Amino acid sequence: MDAPRVVDLRSDTVTQPTPEMRQAMKDAVVGDDVFKEDHTVNELETVVAELFGKEAALLVPTGTMGNLASVMTHCTKKGQEILVGDSSHIFRKEHESVTKIAGMQTWAVPTEADGSLLIEDLLSRVRQSDLQQRPSPSLLCLENTHNVCGGTVLPIEYLNKASQFSKHSKIPIHMDGARIMNAATYLDQPVAEIVKGCDSVMMCLTKGLACPGGSVVAGPKEYVQGVSRARKILGGAMVQVGILAAAGLVALETMVPRLREDHENTQRLARGVCLEQNPFISINFNTVQTNVAIIDFTDDLSPVTFCERPQNGEPRENLKTPIEAIVVKMLPYGPSKARAVLHKDISTEDVDAAVTKIRYVISELCRHVPAY
Numbered sequence: 043m044d045a046p047r048v049v050d051l052r053s054d055t056v057t058q059p060t061p062e063m064r065q066a067m068k069d070a071v072v073g074d075d076v077f078k079e080d081h082t083v084n085e086l087e088t089v090v091a092e093l094f095g096k097e098a099a100l101l102v103p104t105g106t107m108g109n110l111a112s113v114m115t116h117c118t119k120k121g122q123e124i125l126v127g128d129s130s131h132i133f134r135k136e137h138e139s140v141t142k143i144a145g146m147q148t149w150a151v152p153t154e155a156d157g158s159l160l161i162e163d164l165l166s167r168v169r170q171s172d173l174q175q176r177p178s179p180s181l182l183c184l185e186n187t188h189n190v191c192g193g194t195v196l197p198i199e200y201l202n203k204a205s206q207f208s209k210h211s212k213i214p215i216h217m218d219g220a221r222i223m224n225a226a227t228y229l230d231q232p233v234a235e236i237v238k239g240c241d242s243v244m245m246c247l248t249k250g251l252a253c254p255g256g257s258v259v260a261g262p263k264e265y266v267q268g269v270s271r272a273r274k275i276l277g278g279a280m281v282q283v284g285i286l287a288a289a290g291l292v293a294l295e296t297m298v299p300r301l302r303e304d305h306e307n308t309q310r311l312a313r314g315v316c317l318e319q320n321p322f323i324s325i326n327f328n329t330v331q332t333n334v335a336i337i338d339f340t341d342d343l344s345p346v347t348f349c350e351r352p353q354n355g356e357p358r359e360n361l362k363t364p365i366e367a368i369v370v371k372m373l374p375y376g377p378s379k380a381r382a383v384l385h386k387d388i389s390t391e392d393v394d395a396a397v398t399k400i401r402y403v404i405s406e407l408c409r410h411v412p413a414y
Contacts (some may be wrong), residue, residue: 049396050368051311054221054304054333054385062296063289072284075101076393082284086291090258093294094243095234097391098266101287103278105220105257108244111272112138112216112259113146113181116242120145122180125167125213127153129190132183132218143276147177155329157188158200161207161380161395165183182208182289185218185382186225186236190375192326192378193308193334197226198236205239214241220249224332227301241265247286250301250333251293252386256286297386304384311335311382315396315404333384341408345374351403352396368399 043277050056059067073079083101102108113124124140125330126133130148132140140146149167151159158356159182167179184198184204208215218227226233237243242261247253259269273279312335316325322343325335339345352370375381384393 046367046369047392047395048371049392049399050371050381050385050389051388051396052336052371052373054250054383055248057385057387058073059252059254059289060292060296060386063253063292066288066292067285070284070288072282074281075283076279080282080284080287082291085289086287087258088307089291089294090245091260092247093233094237094260095232096237096243096260097263099258099260099274100266100269101280101290102257102259102269102273102278102281103255105244105246105249106136106139106219107273107276107278108246108259108269109136109183109216109218110144111269111276111278112244112261113183114144114244114272114275115139115265116142116181116216117216121147121177123140123147123149123177124181125149125151125159125164125179125182126157126183127151127157127185127188129153129188130183130185130218131189131220132185134190149179153188153191155191155194155326156196157185157191158196159184159195159204161203163205164207168213177210179213182213182215184215184240185220187221187332187334189220189334192327192329192336193221193224193332195228195331196236198229198231201236201239207261208241215239216241217243219243221244221332223298224301224305225249227298228305228331242269245284246372247290249295250304250385251290251297253289253293253365254286255408256283256290258290263349300386301333304386304388305331307388307390308333308335308382308384310393311384311392311397314394320404320408325406335382335384337378337380338384339378341378345376345378345380348372348403348407349374349380351407352399365402368395370396370399
């Protein structure tokens with residue numbers, strides 16, 4: 043019995059480590075990282091620091107911990123305020139840890155379609171703090187690439203303006219760069235050029251790079267020492283963790299060069315799915331820049347129903363049509379959107395199969411819409 047073909051587009055964290063990663067993990071020279079005696083971790087941190095153009099770097103278990111430890115290091119007094127985008131991952135998914143654990147306040151700034159925060163809005167927040175006797179912003183958090191906006195990349199010109207704002211206002215910048223290597227690939231720029239105006243940056247090894255775990259925070263040496271203390275407070279210090287670091291080293295050598303394939307497959311998926319004659323769904327192609335595609339729905343179609351239907355697959359002997367042998371997994375993203383994320387385990391053939399199934403599901407769902 044042939045199983046259905048499964049195309050998993052829920053996230054780029056569903057990937058399997060490559061054989062080269064598994065071998066490197068098996069052969070890794072490890073030690074107690076708390077004592078800085080894990081040579082593989084030390085090597086990874088050195089490589090990432092050089093890659094980002096920073097003095098030092100630190101391996102942490104997750105991106106969430108990396109962002110939280112970064113906030114705790116930048117903001118050392120309870121009640122300090124951080125500027126975040128209102129659709130940023132830190133505000134939408136990590137807000138509770140920032141407020142409950144770090145004791146910080148967040149001031150949400152409207153997020154533009156490309157993931158940027160208008161400099162005028164940031165300046166306005168600083169002026170309001172001066173006038174209203176509220177806490178002065180102590181940190182600006184940016185996100186690159188921007189998840190909710192569809193994997194959009196912050197332009198270098200904007201990052202330069204944000205850096206000028208940072209220097210003028212004396213407010214440091216932390217970059218949530220979970221998928222920063224996708225941004226570097228899209229811009230065809232060294233990642234150090236992208237983050238040169240940022241005081242700190244966090245990168246996930248699990249998103250797009252196929253590692254089984256781990257994230258890295260980079261910044262000035264003294265700052266990274268503070269992040270290490272925050273990591274310890276949060277229970278994130280690890281011992282023989284060179285096993286994860288070994289996968290990270292392989293990922294930086296072998297996964298980053300192939301990220302462009304994911305971007306091309308995302309374009310292929312978006313072009314194939316977007317039915318111009320269909321009034322109920324749309325894709326903003328201006329935001330399809332990296333490995334994320336956002337599908338927008340009108341009120342006539344539910345993204346929850348849309349995401350559930352392609353997940354139904356039948357064994358081949360029970361099929362009425364070949365399309366039913368294809369299973370496509372996606373996530374509803376809010377009340378009117380669905381998200382697809384491409385990664386190294388999705389081939390061009392998988393994309394074409396997904397397009398076939400998605401178009402079929404859309405046509406089936408639209409048949410039940412009175413206005414169609």
